Amino acid sequence: MNFDLQLAGKRVVVTGGTRGIGAAVVELLSRLDARVVATARSQPKQPIENVHYVAADLATPDGVRAAVDAAAHHLGGIDILINVAGGSSAPAGGFARLDDDEWAKALDLNLMSAVRMDRAVLPAMIAQGSGVILHVTSIQRVLPLHDATIAYAAAKAALSTYSKALSKEVTPKGVRVVRVSPGWVETEASVDFLGGIAANAGTDYEGARKMVMQALGGIPLGRPAKPNEVADLIAFLVSPRAESISGAEYTIDGGTVPTA
Structure with a gap:
């Protein structure tokens, strides 16, 4: 017997949805008959037929606005927002190599893109009395690597703290907020x-x-970990099967972090 995640027909937006974890999430949700809009800076090399793609730079307020407007227009509303977009292009060499511009880039992509997306979709979710927001953080929030990703790790730590605070505010209004913290994903x-x-x-x-x-x-x-393994966890957490879960963070790292 199949374990039905009850995602058929759900209106889902996935940021960073054309590569890596985001692409795996999009592919899985599409197979589960969700209605999916995927956003990223560029179109995928192999688009999925029933997925609507929106090219937008989510590190900018204008990009977020364009992505949310396009998604809402295509879907008619949003039930689930999965914030996967993130990453680091910082140079190696430790803290001294990271100037204000590098810090701003890390914060805009890894923290503010999610904050702005949430701010854009939450009023409608609260009005309808239901919704799910999932943030992909990183084990670097507790296990930072110093050579090049200090700003990335700090931004992900901030995203985790923000997510927890947000969950306490909006869960009583019907909107669940959860986090997934991957380790190294191939x-x-x-x-x-x-x-x-x-x-x-x-x-x-x-x-x-x-x-x-x-x-x-x-x-x-x-x-x-493999991208599809992270996608499996995400799909469960945003599904009605997990409707009593909010405010929690789930680590998927093969045991990398040495503490709970």
């Missing part, structure tokens, strides 16, 4: 990143993979 960007490490270190892909796991202090599972 996305397309991660594969490219490992290729660069391998070239610089004079090793192969598997050698680079082991180097990253060692830098994280080890992954007891023995491998990074």
Whole structure:
């Protein structure tokens, strides 16, 4: 017997929905017959037929406004918002390499994009008395890597704190807010990143993979997570099957973080 997540017909917006975790979420929700709008800076290489894509830069207020307006017009309303958009392009070299512009980029993409998206969709969710908002944070909020991702880690920590506060405000009004905190996930960007490490270190892909796991202090599972594994968790949490869950954060990291 299938475990029905009861997502058929749900109107869903997924940010960062064309690559990595976001693309896996979009693909899964589409198979579960949800109505999905995916937003990202560019169109996907292989679009899914029944998914509507909106090209927008969510690191800017104008991009958020355009994405939400297009999604609301296409769907007629929004039941679920999944904020996946995030990442870091900061240079290596520690805190001294991160000027104000780098900090602003990290905060706009990893924190403010979600804050602005939430602010745009929440009034309608509250008016209809129902809705789900999910934020994808990162284990770097508690296990930051100092070389290049200090600003990213700080932004994700802020996103987690903001999300918890938001849940306490809007859950009594019918809107659940939950968080998923992935560890290292082997996305397309991660594969490219490992290729660069391998070239610089004079090793192969598997050698680079082991180097990253060692830098994280080890992954007891023995491998990074896969995007579809994170998508499975997200789909459950935004579904009616999880309707008593709000304000919580779920770590999916293969045991990387050494404390609960």
